[in-house]
Amino acid sequence: MAQISHVDPDILILANIDYDHGHAALTELNAQLAETIAPYPHRFTARPNTGLSTPFDIDGDGRTGRPRDAQGYGLFSGDGGMAILSRKPILSDQIRDLSTILWKDLPDARLPQTGNQPFFSEDILNVQRVSTTAHWIIPIDAGPRTIELLVFHASPPVFDGPEDRNGLRNADEIRLWQLFLNGKLPEKPAHPVILSGVVNLDPVDGQGRKKAIHDLLAHPSLQDPEPRSDGGKAAADLDHRGDPALDTADWPDGDPGNLRVDYILPDRSLTVENAGIFWPDPLPPDLFGEDGQAAGPHRIVWVDLKLP
Template sequence: MASYNTELSRRGPGLMLADIAAGDDAQVAALAAVIARADPDILLLQGVDYDHDGAALNALADRLAAQGAPYAHRFARPPNSGQPSGADLDGDGQRHGPGDAQGFGHFPGQGGLALLSRYPVDPRAVRDFSSLLWADLPGATLPVLDGRPFPSAGAQSVQRLSNTAHWDVPVQVAGTVLHILAFHATPPVFDGPEDRNGLRNRDELRLWSLYLDGALPGAPAPAGPVVLMGDANLDPADGAGRHGAIAALLAHPRLQDPLPGSDGARQAGAGDGQRGEPAHDTVDWPEDGPGNLRVDYVLPDAAFRVLGAGVHWPADGPAAEEAARASRHRLVWVDIALP
């Protein structure tokens, strides 16, 4: 199984579908080749635009099938990204900008999630926590500036927690119901001294710990085995954000961290002042930005036996160039044996 932030999302509705359908887009071709190389049985994609009829996702799946990576089962729902809130959520005095959507986005459906699987998905049994208000998360820490709720109490009363989505998707694998816990958290940057995005990122990760502990109101802990997959936008040691949030999730007793790595990330090395092991990095951000970080995760159930794990980040050659064309993020994969 694998998690991959494709960064395939476009700035306007329908453009992603048009680029896939055209058949000559270099990024689409590279993405399809990378996925076909990894050939995961279950694949969570981030950064893919959602449309009501699933036309873009189906076109992408057709492209993958043509590359030798067929996925008969597909799941997607409208993300929070781009979904209008009707409020000024970013404090800029406007109500209809991309920062005022429930998750940053220029149009509804921009940069959503999609699950592709070779095993049956039960959409009727999906638990979708994407509409949970941030203020309703137990122990939530909402931003405050100069002693007042930021940007306002009214904005906080409608602000959802999920930047994109939080799903528990049941997948039937050889008689076992496997719960895929899928998400894409907000980056803990692009805010001010109130640390709105940093606090939101931390609570997006805390949601999973609460759910696994059975402490999320109205949502009993999943009874079967789980695999947490997605882009946490948070490194355990480096970059911006509240690192304790991802450290707590990595140490959760229901999960295990197989520490995927790659020769390409190791060769790229750590930026100035970085403390984490560079071999485990999953994104190639420029040195004048945050530098290479580990932000993409596949965390299997602690009961599973891990057969292998890695990050598709070749050190050099055509495969390395292909991976770089596909996305700044690299595909993270883990092979497991069911108990």
Template sequence: MNRAGPGLLFRDILRGDDTQIDAVVQVIIAVQPDVLLLQSFDYDFERQALKAFAALLGKQGKEYPYLFALRPNTGLQTGIDMNGDGRSGQPEDGQGYGRFSGQGGMALLSVFPILETEVRDFASFLWRDLPEALMPEVEGKPFPSEEAQQVQRLSSVAHWDVPIELSNSQTLHLFAYHATPPVFDGPEDRNGRRNHDETAFWQHYLDGALPERKTEAPFVILGDANLDPLDGDGRHAALSSLLKHHRIQDPAPTSAGGADAARKQSGVNDAHRGDPALDTVDWPDFTGRPGNLRVDYVLPSADLRVADSGVFWPLDDTLVTDASRHRLVWVDLEF
């Protein structure tokens, strides 16, 4: 739900005739999540687009009284050439890719109170400050420059620790993020390295390797890692390690639609090692594209009881195709 310019998402929501927005609403109504993380949702300072979208859901019978969004790194210009093409001021030269500040941010909707005063926003955390950071180099020199690496933030969108208060007065922490795609770069593998480290951040957070750590259980890591643990481009080590972390459980949500879509398509999907029922995104299956992959995750802490999980991808996939390439991943938890 990102648009080509500021305010256009808000405009499209108010118009009420946007096929994609309507499809997203219908997917959410079908799943009925109590806590929902939206990815690639344009940010505006007063959260007008988010409020308007929540109102649409309310008209369909799903009320979200608590909304949350912060300014993401997307489109936040640095004034520096950040990708080594000799220019500055381009979408690639922001702290995260964006044609305007806030394009493709994140948003949370919740039926439970969001404890905003206790939120920890790591959007300004510098990439170079991550333990064992995979900073890109070319011929032994920082890429694209030492100046760029001095200011480069880790989050291409954001990393949040958002606590919510459940009905039993227990607090659940939501660790939310959206990693950059590990492609669209050169042999320095800048995006691939950054994608790896954006997921590695959570393992360091859980292990106490970052300052001012607050990781009281229970928690849920949720977001778009833009990486499959087995297939497609990217550096898989950090994600594979996170999925096996002793403080995390992987419910491995599946869908019949994902498995069916992989069977119907020939090409790169045939070479995948992962179970296609786990796929969460439907990328075109032709030369130069990765095919269908598992890139979106909801990972509860190990002390929580998972009642059920799934990927909303029905066999008749017209609705979800209209909504997004990505599919909604859900997990039911019991407290």
């Protein structure tokens, strides 16, 4: 809460916020933020795939009804969802939700295998969505023109077996946006975009299929403002090869260490005036807690944009 108030963005994308049908949690958060900064009169959230139960043994451990057997990992439906708070009007009647796309229906989907056999049964393939949490297209009336937020929270490419189920899913969740931008899906961009979310893939360090994030960062429709922080540079992992100033998350136990896993990638038609990661050095305990983890391992990534 204190960190959000310090950064004070006009549009706030929240990840790992539990979803409830009446939006009570988001309403209360919004009310508390309004006590310290200008209010957010516009908001959006929807039921995520996290915790959405299936009747199948999705992870192949011989049991059903467990967190990894849901559409996306979750202890309950709505566990760790997403939400948008905005001072600019959200064009709710134009929101598009790609979260129900089946993994098998994604063009050129790379589905997990064990040996030369499919990891998923036909029944699972007929229900398994590619989105761990959600893929949303959120139009924002930004004054001179409309922009579209492309928002998602991808699966971490770990916590699986030799079939690399989560690694492959993470890569295809990222690739879904590339297909969208390339006009390869039924839904297509209608306005300049800002792609943002917890991508859970570092271009250099940590696990995962690096080609997915390299291809996204190199997409001709997008630009990478490369937000930086002094705190990330000061907390560098000596065994990592990536620029630590670009890291956006701090896992203090050293595994996987600090990584760049959170991104804001604006449309090339938009002018980036400034960008950064709220990770000061030293960390003020009143904002980050004595252990530096008051708001979890992820830091706030921000970008100031000028619209044409």
